[in-house]
Amino acid sequence: MTLTRIQRAAQVAGKSLAGRDTPFIFNEWYVAALSREVSREPLARTILGKTLVFYRKQDGGPVALSNRCAHRSFPLDKGTLVGDHLVCGYHGMRYNELGEVIEVPSQASCGGISIRHYPLVEMGPVIWIWMGQPEQADPATIPEMPMLEDGWVTSEDYMDLKANYVYLHENLLDLTHLSFLHANTFGTPDYARADFDVQISDTRMWLKRYVMPTRLPPVWAKPTRLEGKDAARITTSDFVSPALHIVHAEFYDLALAESERPDQRIKTAHIPTPSTATETHYFVVHGRNFALEEGDVTDFMHQQLMAAFQEDVVGLQQQEILMAAEMDDNYFEISVKSDAASVAMRRYIKRRANEEQGLITTDAPASSTAPTAPAAPATVGNIPVPV
């Protein structure tokens, strides 16, 4: 079938954007699990397409190994944890926490059999993992989660998202969708039309939206005591890394002078860890810097937010199903102005993936964080499209 001129331009531009078929980026820290998920009971989880097994040593330290026994591919999570060692449930190969076989029951020696182990760093409610080249694993490069600092109270959760992780990042970088996908939870009709700023560096993308005056939905109005008031709702979508997106929000009563406003902020870490090309571990760590002692506020907000994020899960899964069916030679996506940050993000992820695959070389390292002028998206007609 024939595409229009705009559709064809969008199709060409789309080739530089990450999507369902983009290889994973390995040289990044990802969240592997919530701390509370890893215990003395071995846990199997697929991350970046690799099946891993997680457990805790007797001293509580977490361990991640390939879940595939080097001998005959039996899943190690079906084995037995003995002290700090995992014993395969098929022929009894015994692995230490470095993935080295230290016992082969049917013979005297072990001869250097091993599987891969993965560096882990536990930070508050989450456990980070390094899936990339071992010599590059530097805990100093784990991205910061500001809601874990003193003076904040947090809650966390996990969802299984049957869609590619890139589209969760895209979802978060343009909250226009709050007025539609979340019309029944924390969206309001004025959200989609509010002004916004975009900032783009080589590796980080922000979109800041100013909704004011507005009436806050219950999830924000109740804990901030701004019910029925003309309020400001200022939200920053912040792509921190392929493994982390943080939404920063502040709220205040427009009737109050700036000096009189209480400091009421929300920070929510959205943490998409790819499982496979079409499945993502979606972790959430949510924090606030007010009403710190009120446990019922924590419960109320947690429950309200997870209901809203579940709407994203449902929507992204519907999108995934449609893409799987329709992604043929005539496929295209047309971008608009509010996509500027997410288009930059998808180009960045694609470039990083290509670099790891050795498909392109660049003079500037992809991990450079030197800010540059925001890329002005090209336009077809008056619609911005990526170039």
Added chain:
Amino acid sequence: MTLTRIQRAAQVAGKSLAGRDTPFIFNEWYVAALSREVSREPLARTILGKTLVFYRKQDGGPVALSNRCAHRSFPLDKGTLVGDHLVCGYHGMRYNELGEVIEVPSQASCGGISIRHYPLVEMGPVIWIWMGQPEQADPATIPEMPMLEDGWVTSEDYMDLKANYVYLHENLLDLTHLSFLHANTFGTPDYARADFDVQISDTRMWLKRYVMPTRLPPVWAKPTRLEGKDAARITTSDFVSPALHIVHAEFYDLALAESERPDQRIKTAHIPTPSTATETHYFVVHGRNFALEEGDVTDFMHQQLMAAFQEDVVGLQQQEILMAAEMDDNYFEISVKSDAASVAMRRYIKRRANEEQGLITTDAPASSTAPTAPAAPATVGNIPVPV
């Protein structure tokens, strides 16, 4: 494994027959839905491999659009119908009935974004759609359904058939199977052995079968009051287009002179609309020209017929499963005399599909209806096979 000489000849001959792997024919009118299925509630349906959304405007007119939002591939049937416009449930793009975006909430202009819309023509209980090249959409080429004329009473229904549409056409063009697949419903043992005529033109294939004297099964005997009588049952299988097959049947008491026989005819439109290569929307419109005022006859025949057609659905699905498992280099199908019409039909569909794919050129247009001498099938041994 070695094939016999006949098997090998059949395998070669089979290469010219349409089947599970034949591309769809786009330049045809297909039935998209029963009229009663399309309402103010958006309906998603896949036709010829494309996912579409259907709805009715405020004036009742039906609309068909691509179901994929041009922006970020969200399924439009999950959105909201506002007046005559469909608003995407993700970022709020608003589409008119031509598939043009007329509002982008996050910016002032729309800049020519659009998706494809599909011409529809509503005729009685069904809605026809044109999936092909837009400039060729001519409602005058919609095939006629004679049971929709005055003096007939009709009923209609829909079944989901998990098999390729070609094999439903094949099923209908050779009713030999009534004695076996429908032994418990409207088949009789003498059906398979009855005399038949075949007529084949470039684009239309008939098989007419004369079962007489016979005893009619209840579905025909009761409404025609021919129970217990020696009757004639004359049935014509008529391939009208890749989208329509009509079965014409007449019944009469053999004890009556021709002038005394009441005019008792049945016409059933079998309407296979391809969804995917292995799934078909199977619509049925059934009509009779007698007992017009008797609603209980309508209900009786409808229920009896649908039970029989459900046997075809089950059988075709069993055939589909077996073909999926067995269609390897040794696959073959051996045709017999009663397949002459269906072999011609499968060659015609294959030729039409190839022409659309640009694989062959012909001097005579494929849509020509000029009748030709029926192709005499070649034979291997005394078995006719397509050549």
Added chain:
Amino acid sequence: MTLTRIQRAAQVAGKSLAGRDTPFIFNEWYVAALSREVSREPLARTILGKTLVFYRKQDGGPVALSNRCAHRSFPLDKGTLVGDHLVCGYHGMRYNELGEVIEVPSQASCGGISIRHYPLVEMGPVIWIWMGQPEQADPATIPEMPMLEDGWVTSEDYMDLKANYVYLHENLLDLTHLSFLHANTFGTPDYARADFDVQISDTRMWLKRYVMPTRLPPVWAKPTRLEGKDAARITTSDFVSPALHIVHAEFYDLALAESERPDQRIKTAHIPTPSTATETHYFVVHGRNFALEEGDVTDFMHQQLMAAFQEDVVGLQQQEILMAAEMDDNYFEISVKSDAASVAMRRYIKRRANEEQGLITTDAPASSTAPTAPAAPATVGNIPVPV
């Protein structure tokens, strides 16, 4: 990701081993069904990737035909058995027990239409089938099952194993796994560390294990009356053919002189018939040469053994799932000493499959049974690996 030197050597060595992607071997006798499964009710079963139909003639003789009607690929098992003939449920083609069509209802002659029939040989509780080149079907080459001789009592069963058959053979040729996979049924902790001998010919592989002194698990201790005694448990894993593995076991009281020991032996035929690359018909025929009159012993042992073999099914299916997910360019399996027999078996199956595919030629016929010196596995470090 980088492999270690040992992993890389194992990966190279693995290329000569049969596995999930190895073509089936056709020129072998396989067990198609338990005798009691084949009746006057047609039975569909997929063997070596081909769908077959089984039934019994009026004289009780079993018949196996291709399940695909030569006419239009309808599954013949959905048809009707009339006398010794199978009538297709679609258009009524009638097949005799040789797969020849002897009636086409819509025409007078049949013209040599046929499907393949498969030689069957019924021996006691099982029916053997020849799927290979018909002229090579020699019943004299059906492997012997010694537990079917006089003086033994047997029971038999069937399990559906959703894994490739090669790994069931591998499982059986190294019973090290009894201490782990069967820790709760018939394994004991000392099993994995017991001494063993290996014998390897061109076509047959044995691993004999001497567990003594040991305490027998209930399944063996009860019928042999060796509960609470220091016993010998001597087990031979015997790969007889790609279609048959026999486990021979003997038990005795170590306190008795050799001449005083009663002859108490167990022989269990494990019969893996490939259905597809990832599914196997797993038949078991179990026999003993003692307590011949005690039916409750038969029931007790049968129930205990099937519970244990079900652990193998579960484990092999877990292995299959992991292999399906992880079998990429970095896949490897590292073999140890107790794998010597199973590595030889996998090389033999691979070689046989390759020969049938015409990929290699050998001077020595693959079916030669001339014993050769056991192949000494090469080692990487001190780990034996196949070369």
